[in-house]
Amino acid sequence: xxxxxxxxxxxxxxxxxxxxxxxAALPVLTAxxxxxxxxxxxxELVDAGRTPTARRFVVLLGQAVRDPVAVVVPLVxxxxxxxxxxxxxGGLPGASVLGPVIGLAxxxxxxxxxxxxxxxxxGDRWAVLVTEPSRDWIGYAYLVVALVVAGLVVAQAPAFAxxxxxxxxxxxxxxxxx
Numbered sequence: 001x002x003x004x005x006x007x008x009x010x011x012x013x014x015x016x017x018x019x020x021x022x023x024a025a026l027p028v029l030t031a032x033x034x035x036x037x038x039x040x041x042x043x044e045l046v047d048a049g050r051t052p053t054a055r056r057f058v059v060l061l062g063q064a065v066r067d068p069v070a071v072v073v074p075l076v077x078x079x080x081x082x083x084x085x086x087x088x089x090g091g092l093p094g095a096s097v098l099g100p101v102i103g104l105a106x107x108x109x110x111x112x113x114x115x116x117x118x119x120x121x122x123g124d125r126w127a128v129l130v131t132e133p134s135r136d137w138i139g140y141a142y143l144v145v146a147l148v149v150a151g152l153v154v155a156q157a158p159a160f161a162x163x164x165x166x167x168x169x170x171x172x173x174x175x176x177x178x
Contacts, residue, residue, distance in 0.1 A: 010045075013045055013051065013052055014042070014045075014166065014167070014170055015163050015166065016052055017038045017041050017042060017045075017052050017057075017166045017169070017170070018038075018162070018163030018164070018165060018166020018167055018169075018170075019162055019163060019166065020034075020037075020038060020041075020052075020054060020057045020166070021034045021035060021037070021038040021165045021166045021169055022034075022161075022162050022163065022164075022165045022166065024037065024057070024061055025165055028074055028075075028078055029071045029074055029075055030061070030065060030071070030074075031074045031165075032064070032070045032071075032073060032074050032113055032116075032117055032126070033061050033064030033065040033070045033071075034061060034064075034165070035113075035114065035117035035118075035165070035168075035169050035172075036060070036064040036070070036116075036117040036120035037057050037060035037061040037063075037064055038057070038117075038165075038166055038169040039117055039118045039119075039120060039169050039172065039173050040060050040120070040121065040122070041056065041057060041060065042169065042170055042173045043173060043177075044056075046173075046177075060122065063122045063123075064120060064122075067125060067126045067127075069125075069126035069127050069130065070126045073113065073126070073130060074113075077106060077109060077110070077113075080102065080106060081103075081106050084099055084102045084103060084106070087099055111140055111143050111144070111147075112130065112133045113130065114143060114168065114169075114172045115133065115134050115139065115140075115143070115172055115175070115176065116129040116130050116133065117169065117172065118169065118172035118173045118175070118176045119134075119176055134176075136175075139175040139176070139178070142171070142175050143168075143171060143172060143175055146167075146168060146171035146172075147168065150164045150167060150168055
C-alpha cells in the first residue's frame, strides 16, 4: 500500500469499527461489550496490522457479553439515569440539588466503563476491570475532552452519531496506550 493511502485506510478501518460499535450498542445492554470488542479490534489493527472484520467483531462481542456484569452494568446505569431525569422533570424535592450530582456521578461511571472497555481482553472478568479503575487522572481528563468534542460534533452534524461511539473507543484505547 502506498504511503499516502495508508492513512486513508486507517481512517476507513476506524470508521468501520465505529459503525460496528454503534450498531452493536443500539440495544444499550450491549454497549459495554460492543465498546470492548471495538477496542480489541483497534488494538489488533495497531499492533498486528490485522484488518477489522464484522465476523471478528461478532466473535469478540460474543466473548465480551458472556460475563453477566457486562450486561447488568449498562442496565443499572440506564435505570439510574432514567430515574434521575424523572426526578428532575417531576419536581421531586431535592431533585435540583441531587439531580446534577447523580448526573455527574453517572458521567464518572461512564468514563470508568469506557476505560475498562479499552483494557478488556477476551477472557477478562468485567467485575475485576470495573472495580479496579485506572488511577490516571490525566487520562480521564483526555476522555472528558473527547466526550465534549464528540458531543459538539454530533450537535453540529448529527450524521456523525453513527461513528462517534467508535471514535470514543478509539480515544479510550489511545489514552490507555499513551
